[in-house]
Amino acid sequence: NILFIRGFMILFISCITLRLNFSISSIPSTLKSLPLEGHISFEEVDLKHAARDFGNRYQSHPIAVLHPKSVSDIADTIKHIWNYGPGSQLTVAARGHGHSLQGQAQAHGGVVINMESLSVPEMQVHAGESPYVDVSGGELWINILHETLRYGLTPRSWTDYLHLTVGGTLSNAGVSGQAFRHGPQISNVQKLEIVTGTGEVMNCSEEQNGELFHSVLGGLGQFGIITKARIFLEPAPAMVKWIRVLYADFTAFTRDQEQLIFAEKAFDYVEGFVIINKTGLLNNWRSSFNPQDPVQASKFKSDGRTLFCLELAKYYNLEETLLVNQEVEKHLSHLNYIPSTLFQTEVTYVDFLDRVHISEIKLRSKGLWDVPHPWLNLFIPKTKIHNFAEVVFGNIMTETSNGPVLIYPVNKSKWDNITSLVMPEEDIFYLVAFLASAVPSSNGPDGLEHILSQNKKILEYCERAHLGVKQYLPHYTTQEEWRAHFGSQWEIFLQRKSVYDPLAILAPGQRIFQKSI
Ligand code: FAD
Known part of the structure; x- marks a missing residue:
């Protein structure tokens, strides 16, 4: 008051x-x-x-x-x-x-x-027992990755795409497959410098001006401009074992995902996505992912079924390869995916984190990057995810859209409860992201009007069924x-x-x- x-x-x-x-x-x-x-x-x-x-x-x-x-x-x-x-x-x-x-x-x-033209402070990495980097609020995460790697260090929590700024993602949350372990990016910041709406420059952290610190994180840019941030770091791995397995049974898929986010040491990244009415999927993956059993994998037919792909990553250094392979095998043996659908690949840490940029380059070359993106991102309470999946993936979406549909759980205990970010009530909730690209002037299922109407149906269903869903990267038009x-x-x-x-x-x-x- x-x-x-x-x-x-x-x-x-x-x-x-x-x-x-x-x-x-x-x-x-x-x-x-x-x-x-x-x-x-x-x-x-x-x-x-x-x-x-x-x-x-x-x-x-x-x-x-x-x-x-x-x-x-x-x-x-x-x-x-x-x-x-x-x-x-x-x-x-x-x-x-x-x-x-x-x-x-x-x-x-x-x-x-x-904000990208704000060049102060120059990035400064502090190694030592609790390493961190000081960066400008307009810095791109990809630049932070390259700079910190020179010291063998890396930020802990990411977004799927790194050509975003620190101020932009901290104003939302910054969520990816590492969030189950480290929380979102807003849980991995030690200190901020802010210019408030009155033009005052203020430093803030948990201990100093804590109210401003918590306001700004997830604050949708409403309380101040983030001009500097101190980001926690950890030792960087060299390589990533990147794994994809498929499920036809949604219950088995979510059970395994939920088990993995509590098995803290099993994997470093847990995500997943939905595949609706698609054929030839495994052929597409072959260029980068290798099937564990090529003969069985070649016999697998998706036949237009709705499938759920669990995507996992394990970080390692080259000298640990043997040990990591054994560990990964052990953890995979506890999962209930379709056995013939185990696909793996090994890539560098940078290639793994910057993976969406590779798609960006391809899409740009085809003129498909600068198209409308009617995205919808939702946080869905764990107890409602089955109802949601049944209606949305069963009835509302009849085709895989032109762009991924991500789905993965996070545990709230790793998220700071007193920032401005709005989350569902429950301790575990799912991020479900409909990341469609609209095909210009199409009137079909990949056209803008169709995708917008589908998004509307999804939101109306969530409202009608009282699922307790919250929008992430929210968009509303009235107070x-x-x-x-x-x-x-x-x-x-x-x-x-x-x-x-x-x-x-x-x-x-x-x-x-x-x-x-
Ligand atoms: P902008 O879009 O420029 O700004 C976003 C908001 O923050 C605006 O309100 C702006 O005024 C405010 N703002 C910007 N800078 C500052 C600042 N320094 N101080 C205060 N306010 C500021 N998000 C995830 O969480 N996880 C993902 O995996 C993910 N993947 C993505 C992939 C792609 C291809 C794209 C396009 C977006 C993705 N996002 C993801 C969403 C992304 O986090 C948000 O769109 C974010 O807002 C984009 O950052 P930006 O730097 O472009 O910010």
Whole structure:
């Protein structure tokens, strides 16, 4: 309540001291005159770029794009906009790599900050007993991987794709097959530097300004701009044994997945995906995955059945190969997959982590990367995953979409409960990600309209059946929906907003708050 009152007072004071000495139409010229180490651009080509994202469906044009060279460039710009008070509609969106899906990093008529041009701090790896790396909020994870590997170290928790920024993934959660062991990326950060919605630069961690630290993690960019982060590291392996096995029985599939996320030492990565009505699947895999038993594998026919693929990885160094092979064999012997469908390959650690980039290069060469991506990501409580699978994979989705459908469980005990991230109530929940690419101008099942209508049916079913599902990378258009999404966390989210961004200047593309004018 004290936080709320403080925020309210700030809002009130800024209202009565309305700084009308700036006229709204003069905003671009006053922004131009800001003394910056970087620069601010009003060029159409820059504005157009900032108005697009990976989702390729929403476009909001900003009036300017800031290319900061220092943290004070960001702080001074936000302070400048804060000084206009609530009299202007000017907002600010940090843009990481622009890999949002529905305009979350855009700012209609506002200022977009191109975080990738923020070059401070230079990456600094600290080896020793508890190793960590200090990075800029605009740094790409792929660059962090390469830099830390020079010291034989690596971050512990990843996303499936590494050409995303630290600030972008920490504003959501950052989830991949390592999350069962280490939690998401937001559970692997020690310290942050933040520029709040009033232009104040603050350091925060569990111990220092803990409220801000927890607000920003998973905070959808609502409470401040992440300008620096300290990320925990661990010793890096050289190689990865990468395994895929198939199940026709969903119960056996999830039972094995759930067993594996508690068998902490068995594998380093546990994911899975769904295959609906596809033939010839194993032939596709042969180029990179080798069947354990080529004769039996060649006899396996998917025959259009719905199959569930468990995907596992074990990290190792070359001198451990023999031992790791034995261990992997032992752990696999406890699983109930279809015996003829064991496929394996060995790749370097970098090739494993950067695997989606290889698909990106292929898709780009065919002009299929910059298409609409009507993605839907859901967190589903463990006790409801069977109902969900029966209806969604049995009735709603009749074809494998043009893009993977991921499904894997995580245990909440590894996730920090007091960040802004919204999770289901239960201790174990599944991430189910429908990652479709729409084929432009198709009216068929791979067309945008069809995929959107399918997503809508999935969401309506979840609502109707009261599954307690939460959207990950959430997208809503009304505050009522946001309220329902946050549930009992809504009040605290509001209070935090009133303290750290009382004029609702930041991340307008999330459509949670509107700047008060
Ligand atoms: P942007 O899209 O630019 O920004 C996202 C949001 O964060 C916006 O609201 C923006 O204003 C805000 N923001 C950006 N930078 C900052 C900052 N420095 N400080 C404060 N706020 C900021 N996610 C997963 O969890 N796991 C995955 O495996 C995964 N795989 C993906 C694969 C692909 C191919 C793609 C395109 C996305 C994937 N994602 C995954 C989703 C990804 O984590 C989010 O889309 C993320 O927002 C993208 O990061 P970005 O750096 O491009 O951020």
